[in-house]
Amino acid sequence: MSKAHLALAAFPDWLIAIVVLLLTLIAATLVYRLLRTILRRTLRTDQTLQRAVLQRAGGIGHFAFILLALALVAPALPLDRGATDIVHRVLIAAFIALIGWIAVLASNIAVERYIGRFKLDADDNLMARKTVTQMRVLKRTAEVMIVLITAGFALMTFDTVREYGISLFASAGVAGLAVGFAAKPLLSNLIAGVQLAITQPIRIDDAVVIENEWGWIEEFTSTYVVIRLWDLRRLIVPLSYFLENPFQNWTRSSSSILGYSMFYLDYTADVGRIRTKFEEITKESKSWDGRVVNMQVTDITERCMEVRALVSARNSSLAWDIRCEIREKLLAFLREEYPEALPRWRADIADKPGPAQSG
Numbered sequence: 001m002s003k004a005h006l007a008l009a010a011f012p013d014w015l016i017a018i019v020v021l022l023l024t025l026i027a028a029t030l031v032y033r034l035l036r037t038i039l040r041r042t043l044r045t046d047q048t049l050q051r052a053v054l055q056r057a058g059g060i061g062h063f064a065f066i067l068l069a070l071a072l073v074a075p076a077l078p079l080d081r082g083a084t085d086i087v088h089r090v091l092i093a094a095f096i097a098l099i100g101w102i103a104v105l106a107s108n109i110a111v112e113r114y115i116g117r118f119k120l121d122a123d124d125n126l127m128a129r130k131t132v133t134q135m136r137v138l139k140r141t142a143e144v145m146i147v148l149i150t151a152g153f154a155l156m157t158f159d160t161v162r163e164y165g166i167s168l169f170a171s172a173g174v175a176g177l178a179v180g181f182a183a184k185p186l187l188s189n190l191i192a193g194v195q196l197a198i199t200q201p202i203r204i205d206d207a208v209v210i211e212n213e214w215g216w217i218e219e220f221t222s223t224y225v226v227i228r229l230w231d232l233r234r235l236i237v238p239l240s241y242f243l244e245n246p247f248q249n250w251t252r253s254s255s256s257i258l259g260y261s262m263f264y265l266d267y268t269a270d271v272g273r274i275r276t277k278f279e280e281i282t283k284e285s286k287s288w289d290g291r292v293v294n295m296q297v298t299d300i301t302e303r304c305m306e307v308r309a310l311v312s313a314r315n316s317s318l319a320w321d322i323r324c325e326i327r328e329k330l331l332a333f334l335r336e337e338y339p340e341a342l343p344r345w346r347a348d349i350a351d352k353p354g355p356a357q358s359g
Helices: 003-009 013-042 048-056 058-076 081-115 126-155 162-171 178-182 184-199 271-284 316-337
Strands: 207-210 213-220 224-229 234-238 257-265 288-300 305-313
Touching: 013 058, 058 081, 081 126, 126 184, 126 213, 213 234, 257 271, 257 316, 271 288, 271 305, 271 316, 305 316
Parallel strands: none
Antiparallel strands: 207 213, 213 224, 224 234, 257 305, 288 305
16 A cells, blocks of 8 residues: 555545545636636627626536536545435535526526617607516516525435425425415515516506605516605515505506696686796797697686696606796796786675764
8 A cells, every 4th residue: 555545544534525625626616717717818899698698607607617526526535325425415406506597597698688679768668668577577587486496406305305395396386385375475476576577557667656655666576666756765565566456657558648737826817828828838848748738727716716737748757847847937927927817815895884874
């Protein structure tokens, strides 16, 4: 027996196995980094897809190299049959996790490449908002399902925790009721997400009013929706809310929207003169889209008449701006050039004779 074998025999088998595994990890990491550097230098700048895959798949590539190196070294480890069996099962579970990871990455890259063709900042972005909403909701749902299935298969490779893997499938409705009831909130929101993606009562960048709060749909996740309110607060709403409760969607069929401003004027006010000034203000505004400009007397009360100024805009933000602009400029016109049009209180004072005059 050589001196090297005698030196190795002085150490326990488990310590030798740990040292071999550490050296294998270091070698796999060095080889991966070398190949990654070579690929980065050889790819041309116009290969956008390849570069995107390389950037996003860095963790997967590193994990795959380590897994491959361990699979090659594992048969040579000085371990007993029981320990070898555990190592093999761990490698199988890691390989299943790698497949799930690759599936999640592939779905994310495919979705992002597809929705990258659509521009949400366009004036008429209805089709873009529809497509982006569908793809993002379905991507989140697919991620959750892939993770559940991957974790279930990985746990089922071990006899001692196989029941937990089966429980994960049970939560998805394959078997069992206890875990299914525990996962009901998650499953209900996943199902709601799929329904929202198909029926689309809301889309990304829709202007909505929920719980008396006005804002825009900013983000979809697998369980909730983030709404950016007008004052930059964020309202977090479960996905199932939109299927169970009424809400207002101002941009359901188009991003264009009508806005109105109410004015309360005296009975003697010349509505035609005020309408002319209103149309002049609207046509000079950069927020107007050139479609609708209208002023009507919508009501008469015991004190004044109600006048509605109606305008259109390309989106809800511009509609808000032009409504404020019309109120400000039209009120300044009434105050400075036509003050008699503002509402006034009227009273009749009866001139009745006093007691001294009646005799």
